[in-house]
Amino acid sequence: MPRLASESVDDPSLKFALMIRDLNLALSRHGASDLQDLGLSQAQIPVLSVIGDLPGSTGLELAEATHTTPQAVSQVLCRLVDAGMVRREALGGRAMGHHLTESGAAATREARIRFARLADALLVDLSDDEQAVLLSSLGRVLDATVRLDAHETPVQDGAEDFRRNV
Structure with a gap:
């Protein structure tokens, strides 16, 4: 029995889709424990990364930058604020800007280091x-x-x- 779903497929289009799926599952499997150690989920990493790169981003800007829905980003942001990794700043009206706290910046730096190690192992x-x-x-x-x-x-x-x- 093949180890990966993509190994037994000959059709190039399907093989491509299954290879991407297999790779995503491998990244999830190998990266999940590292993220849990940092108190993070996979959904939080892109949001933290964008906030680090674009401080003051609104929820809508974060949703667009991470290719997710505003509702999903809102849930992630609530968890990050509750965890003390992100702080909100009123921008006027209902808009809120988001900034990394020191804790959020440290977790983001450490997550990047761990993902670099994982990438090195996969690309060896x-x-x-x-x-x-x-x-x-x-x-x-x-x-x-x-x-x-x-x-x-x-x-x-x-x-x-x-x-x-x-």
Whole structure:
């Protein structure tokens, strides 16, 4: 029996989707305990990271930057505020800006260190050039997801292009 769902699939389109799923599951499995040690969840990491990069971000800005819904970000923010990792600042009206506390900044730094170790372990068999190509390629794939989210690229056209290029 194959270890990964993607190992036994020949269709390139399905194989791609299953490989991404397998990779996501592996990252979740191996990163979850490190995050729990820091008192964090996987949903909190992107929010903390964006707040660190863009202090004062509103909930809507955080939702857009993390490609999640405002409701999901609101729940994450409530937990982060309760944990003392994020503080809110009134911006006028109902808008609130969000800032990392020292605790939140420390947890974010430590999470980045731990994810760097995990990435090193996963990418150990790739040369520096191969790693650069992989990251560049994944970046372009993620850019395509943004276009799909904005309904700029029909899904069926992309699937045919993928099959022709494999």
